[in-house]
Amino acid sequence: MQPALRAIYTIWYREFIRFIRERSRIVGMIGQPLLYLLIVGQGISAAMGFRGVPANVPVNYVQFMYPGILGMSVLFTSIFSGVSIIWDREFGFLKEVLVAPVPRWATALGKALGGSTVALIQAAIMLLLAPFIKVPLTPLIILQLLGILFLISLSLTFFGIAIASRMETMEGFQMIMNFLVMPLFFLSGAIFPMTNLPSWMAFFMKIDPLTYGVDALRRIIYADADPRVVEFLVHYSLGFDLAVIALMALVLGILGSWSFSRQE
Amino acid sequence: MAVIVVRDLVRRFNDLVAVDGVTFDVEEGEIFGFLGPNGAGKSTTIKMLCTLLKPSGGSITLAGFDVVRQPDAVRRAIGLVFQDNSLDDRLTAEENLLFHGLLYGLPRATIRGRMDEVLAMVNLDDRRRDIVHTFSGGMRRRLEIARGLLHHPRVLFLDEPTVGLDPQTRSAIWQHIHRLRQEKNITIFMTTHYMDEAENCDRIAIIDHGRIQALDTPDNLKRGLGGDVITMMTVDDSRLQQEIAARYGVRAVKDEEGLRLQVGDGATFIPRVAADFGGQINSISLRRPTLDDVFLSLTGRAIREEKLSAADLMRLNRRHGRRH
Numbered sequence: 097m098q099p100a101l102r103a104i105y106t107i108w109y110r111e112f113i114r115f116i117r118e119r120s121r122i123v124g125m126i127g128q129p130l131l132y133l134l135i136v137g138q139g140i141s142a143a144m145g146f147r148g149v150p151a152n153v154p155v156n157y158v159q160f161m162y163p164g165i166l167g168m169s170v171l172f173t174s175i176f177s178g179v180s181i182i183w184d185r186e187f188g189f190l191k192e193v194l195v196a197p198v199p200r201w202a203t204a205l206g207k208a209l210g211g212s213t214v215a216l217i218q219a220a221i222m223l224l225l226a227p228f229i230k231v232p233l234t235p236l237i238i239l240q241l242l243g244i245l246f247l248i249s250l251s252l253t254f255f256g257i258a259i260a261s262r263m264e265t266m267e268g269f270q271m272i273m274n275f276l277v278m279p280l281f282f283l284s285g286a287i288f289p290m291t292n293l294p295s296w297m298a299f300f301m302k303i304d305p306l307t308y309g310v311d312a313l314r315r316i317i318y319a320d321a322d323p324r325v326v327e328f329l330v331h332y333s334l335g336f337d338l339a340v341i342a343l344m345a346l347v348l349g350i351l352g353s354w355s356f357s358r359q360e
Numbered sequence: 361m362a363v364i365v366v367r368d369l370v371r372r373f374n375d376l377v378a379v380d381g382v383t384f385d386v387e388e389g390e391i392f393g394f395l396g397p398n399g400a401g402k403s404t405t406i407k408m409l410c411t412l413l414k415p416s417g418g419s420i421t422l423a424g425f426d427v428v429r430q431p432d433a434v435r436r437a438i439g440l441v442f443q444d445n446s447l448d449d450r451l452t453a454e455e456n457l458l459f460h461g462l463l464y465g466l467p468r469a470t471i472r473g474r475m476d477e478v479l480a481m482v483n484l485d486d487r488r489r490d491i492v493h494t495f496s497g498g499m500r501r502r503l504e505i506a507r508g509l510l511h512h513p514r515v516l517f518l519d520e521p522t523v524g525l526d527p528q529t530r531s532a533i534w535q536h537i538h539r540l541r542q543e544k545n546i547t548i549f550m551t552t553h554y555m556d557e558a559e560n561c562d563r564i565a566i567i568d569h570g571r572i573q574a575l576d577t578p579d580n581l582k583r584g585l586g587g588d589v590i591t592m593m594t595v596d597d598s599r600l601q602q603e604i605a606a607r608y609g610v611r612a613v614k615d616e617e618g619l620r621l622q623v624g625d626g627a628t629f630i631p632r633v634a635a636d637f638g639g640q641i642n643s644i645s646l647r648r649p650t651l652d653d654v655f656l657s658l659t660g661r662a663i664r665e666e667k668l669s670a671a672d673l674m675r676l677n678r679r680h681g682r683r684h
């Protein structure tokens with residue numbers, strides 16, 4: 097096997113084994129988005145309904161939020177997978193990988209693929225919820241969703257790797273969660289629609305690449321629904337969304353591999 | 361032929377010069393040792409030789425490749441047992457070995473065969489399917505060494521390989537290393553502060569404060585000292601130390617063995633010192649110089665094995681004690 101291929105395979109395999117061995121992580125990973133969907137989603141729609149939606153558009157708040165929650169679960173899991181390199185460094189295993197005769201970009205890619213695999217498993221479980229909130233899915237929709245989620249997750253794991261390659265210790269982790277990951281999530285349009293917002297906020301939402309990910313997810317999920325739903329929920333064309341996502345994957349992929357390769 | 365060529369190697373950490381102008385060659389098939397106390401710069405040197413740390417100055421060529429400019433080629437030629445933990449403690453012993461073998465491009469069948477071999481060497485056969493975080497410090501250390509010996513690199517680096525291990529395990533590991541060297545002509549670069557371990561080396565560099573103080577075969581180093589080493593249990597170490605210096609012009613050193621001094625001919629010195637200071641001496645013993653004595657005469661300090669190994673054990677345990 098080529099050195100690059102065997103690094104990608106080995107690192108991916110390690111991520112996978114560690115994932116299935118950590119039951120508590122699996123429970124947490126699935127529990128968190130579930131809590132958002134049930135408590136935040138139900139709570140907000142019970143208290144305030146889904147204001148701003150025209151009377152003739154048949155969509156409720158939980159249905160609006162569901163694609164965003166899919167995005168959220170992928171966001172958190174992917175960033176966390178990438179940042180876990182800090183743990184590998186702290187506990188010494190990273191040295192073993194850094195001194196191995198394999199290209200470092202391949203190691204980073206293996207890590208990113210491992211993170212994406214885990215994120216996709218989680219997303220697949222979240223998809224099982226769709227019937228309960230009256231979101232009909234077809235095999236084609238599921239396939240397209242997983243494809244988009246995979247690209248998003250790959251980019252975000254690379255993003256986590258880039259962050260971790262610059263961070264010496266775990267102390268900065270909380271900062272990153274609060275000032276980077278949470279804003280990325282809130283500004284992606286996952287939990288409130290991009291309508292009637294102050295212009296500064298609309299601006300930040302437009303430069304949050306996840307906005308386009310969530311937009312694409314909504315378009316795919318509601319492709320077979322009432323056209324008025326798509327018109328109300330979706331703001332950009334699928335082509336534009338995909339272009340932004342692909343660009344994000346490319347830029348973060350290069351940034352992540354490059355940062356990982358040049359660390360000592 | 362020299363497989364490692366090091367010239368004027370320097371590494372600074374801010375103001376601290378950890379490695380201070382080191383020059384040496386290691387021949388193919390040789391066991392070459394760095395002997396020195398804590399903080400001497402041994403691990404820093406190894407990390408630079410292994411592409412994990414950039415030198416502040418000087419040059420390193422390994423297997424014909426420049427370590428800074430051709431790190432990938434260098435990594436293909438080397439294997440490394442780190443001083444600190446580098447296992448994945450969420451994986452089993454077998455998985456740690458398997459991933460190492462895969463990363464180094466060994467076919468699975470070879471990995472399986474070698475796995476049995478190295479696990480038997482370090483006596484971990486029966487724990488091979490256990491998760492590493494259930495292992496004791498010594499077991500982790502053994503697994504780490506087993507992993508380092510799984511692929512057969514051209515140059516194998518061992519950073520204080522057998523710290524904290526019992527004598528039987530140490531000797532099993534050394535047998536294995538000697539056999540590997542015979543069969544595959546592997547070059548071994550190791551660091552240690554165990555004197556008896558240093559005796560396994562063909563040549564030793566004694567290093568202190570980032571500088572090589574002497575470099576030769578263990579026998580030559582000891583022979584270079586000349587004569588014998590005498591240790592005495594005395595009533596008052598300090599007083600006798602002064603009196604001996606005044607009377608014979610010999611510098612005696614105090615340590616927990618008592619007073620230690622080096623003389624040309626021990627057999628004639630003992631009766632003299634016994635006649636001159638009999639009342640102050642409880643016991644006298646005579647021995648050939650060890651590498652510790654060599655180190656002492658070069659630096660004025662002794663490498664005390666017991667204390668160092670206790671400190672190392674603490675460090676190992678601290679590393680292993682924490683969990684994710």
Ligand SMILES: Nc1ncnc2c1ncn2[C@@H]1O[C@H](COP(=O)(O)OP(=O)(O)OP(=O)(O)O)[C@@H](O)[C@H]1O
Pocket residue numbers: 373376378396397398399400401402403404405443553
């Ligand atoms: N990353 C680092 N940052 C700052 N100083 C360092 C770093 N690594 C090593 N040093 C310093 O360099 C010196 C040499 O350290 P090194 O680890 O090479 O010693 P050593 O000979 O391996 O000692 P030991 O027997 O304890 O392993 C020490 O003073 C140490 O504090």
Ligand SMILES: [Mg+2]
Pocket residue numbers: 402403404443519
């Ligand atoms: Mg060291």
